[in-house]
Amino acid sequence: AATHTFDWNITWVTANPDGAFERPVIGINGQWPLDVLNFTKGDRVVANVHNMLGNQSTSMHFHGLFQNGTSDMDGPPGVTQCEISAGSTFVYNFTVDQTGSYWYHSHTRGQYPDGLRQAFFVDDPNDPYKGQYDEEVVLTLSDWYHEQMPTLIKGFISVLNPTGAEPVPNAALLNDTQNLTVSVQPGKTYLFRIVNVGAFAGQYFWVEGHSMRIVEVDGVWTNASETDMIYLTAAQRCSVLVTTKPDTGANFAMVGSMDTDLFDTIPEGLNPNVTGWLQYDVSQTLPQPQSKDTFDPFDDFNLIPVDGQEALGPADHTVTLDMKMDNLGDGANYAFFNEITYIAPKVPSLYSALSTGGSAVNPTVYGTDTNAFVLKKGDVVDIIVNNDDPGKHPFHLHGHAFQVLARSDDDVGHWNSSQAVNGFPQVPMRRDTLMVRPQGNFLIRFVADNPGVWFFHCHIYWHLVSGLAAVMVEAPLELQSQLSILSNHYEVCRAGGVPYLGN
Numbered sequence: 001a002a003t004h005t006f007d008w009n010i011t012w013v014t015a016n017p018d019g020a021f022e023r024p025v026i027g028i029n030g031q032w033p034l035d036v037l038n039f040t041k042g043d044r045v046v047a048n049v050h051n052m053l054g055n056q057s058t059s060m061h062f063h064g065l066f067q068n069g070t071s072d073m074d075g076p077p078g079v080t081q082c083e084i085s086a087g088s089t090f091v092y093n094f095t096v097d098q099t100g101s102y103w104y105h106s107h108t109r110g111q112y113p114d115g116l117r118q119a120f121f122v123d124d125p126n127d128p129y130k131g132q133y134d135e136e137v138v139l140t141l142s143d144w145y146h147e148q149m150p151t152l153i154k155g156f157i158s159v160l161n162p163t164g165a166e167p168v169p170n171a172a173l174l175n176d177t178q179n180l181t182v183s184v185q186p187g188k189t190y191l192f193r194i195v196n197v198g199a200f201a202g203q204y205f206w207v208e209g210h211s212m213r214i215v216e217v218d219g220v221w222t223n224a225s226e227t228d229m230i231y232l233t234a235a236q237r238c239s240v241l242v243t244t245k246p247d248t249g250a251n252f253a254m255v256g257s258m259d260t261d262l263f264d265t266i267p268e269g270l271n272p273n274v275t276g277w278l279q280y281d282v283s284q285t286l287p288q289p290q291s292k293d294t295f296d297p298f299d300d301f302n303l304i305p306v307d308g309q310e311a312l313g314p315a316d317h318t319v320t321l322d323m324k325m326d327n328l329g330d331g332a333n334y335a336f337f338n339e340i341t342y343i344a345p346k347v348p349s350l351y352s353a354l355s356t357g358g359s360a361v362n363p364t365v366y367g368t369d370t371n372a373f374v375l376k377k378g379d380v381v382d383i384i385v386n387n388d389d390p391g392k393h394p395f396h397l398h399g400h401a402f403q404v405l406a407r408s409d410d411d412v413g414h415w416n417s418s419q420a421v422n423g424f425p426q427v428p429m430r431r432d433t434l435m436v437r438p439q440g441n442f443l444i445r446f447v448a449d450n451p452g453v454w455f456f457h458c459h460i461y462w463h464l465v466s467g468l469a470a471v472m473v474e475a476p477l478e479l480q481s482q483l484s485i486l487s488n489h490y491e492v493c494r495a496g497g498v499p500y501l502g503n
């Protein structure tokens, strides 16, 4: 296995990815878009992150990696570490034990939609589709804002925005541009690895004249499932096989299309689509896409893991999270699980878990505003999300891929056991990010076999900053025997963290 050592200076650079507006973005080593990273299962990553932004602290999260034994490398400030303050350095050092499609992003307030995010991929020496494709193509989908996040957040969480209307993106991007052409050859099969690195919008994606076979979701190989359109919420990934035409007669549009159901208003002039092209022949035109009917983005339960892992259970422990958006009495809109809007503690929850001995099993150790749940080692855990809000929300659990046992239709209300009257899927879909329907619910399941402190949150950026998060403190006593606190970081945190709310 290889070791990949990175020296990353996090710096401001200027970019104009939609060709309409030049703005400062957060880059690495003076560069943006950021590098797509490629690892192989078993590799070690050593990323020296030097915060050279001057005016903001930072952090880095490798989304989808379980960080087994290295919970302290997971990244979210207030959960597993302190912010990396301006001028200081943090070293992320971990091994990569999974395969598939992922992304790395800042987990600090306001940063990844300002540019600090990119896809990464982990090759599988035992790739079940090996030999069935000729080449890989990386595609990132993203929404894009012209204004910087600190300004947008200020307007968003404000008495002037009592309904919590989310800022609507200015544009959609494919590989951080609106001019993407992918050269392809006829009669070949490509593995498209597609990642939604956006802040807010789920996106539909299709390639005109070509069908796709989904073979991976969120790092889990699946039995091939044919479709002519996919939908990825913010933070979801998938790989699809695309076989090209036998001849080179024409080029074909591929389209990413932001899910405008998520937007409270659709500003005049907004183009929710981004078009790129499969280019067979440079001498031919690049056609404009036809319009296309979209499909129900929730209908993805046929994505069966290749490994055949059956539904776990029964559950030993159920965490029920009732979510809503509401007012805290200050006139601004926030998001709540069980009446609590998440506020990052000054001392990261991981440090609390490591420093409190036997009391670490007591949820009150983690404070009243963290929505902390303590899970016992080896327990089969259910998380039920009951969505009391009329919007769609993509939830992400750090540290695990979970089995998707049930998800209700719109407007069903809270989970009730009659939804399981026909049992659960025998071999459920497994992934790390799942959307709950408007005023519906879902039930996901995993084994608490990864001691650590794991964030669970809506991956719509606006909802994370408004507090839609909980913390799973998993097997804290076993964790204490794995990890020790880096005391210097602990002191930095005590001096003052950066809460999600407040100024």
Ligand code: C2O
Pocket: 061, 063, 076, 105, 107, 235, 396, 398, 455, 457, 459
């Ligand atoms: Cu993409 Cu909390 O992470």
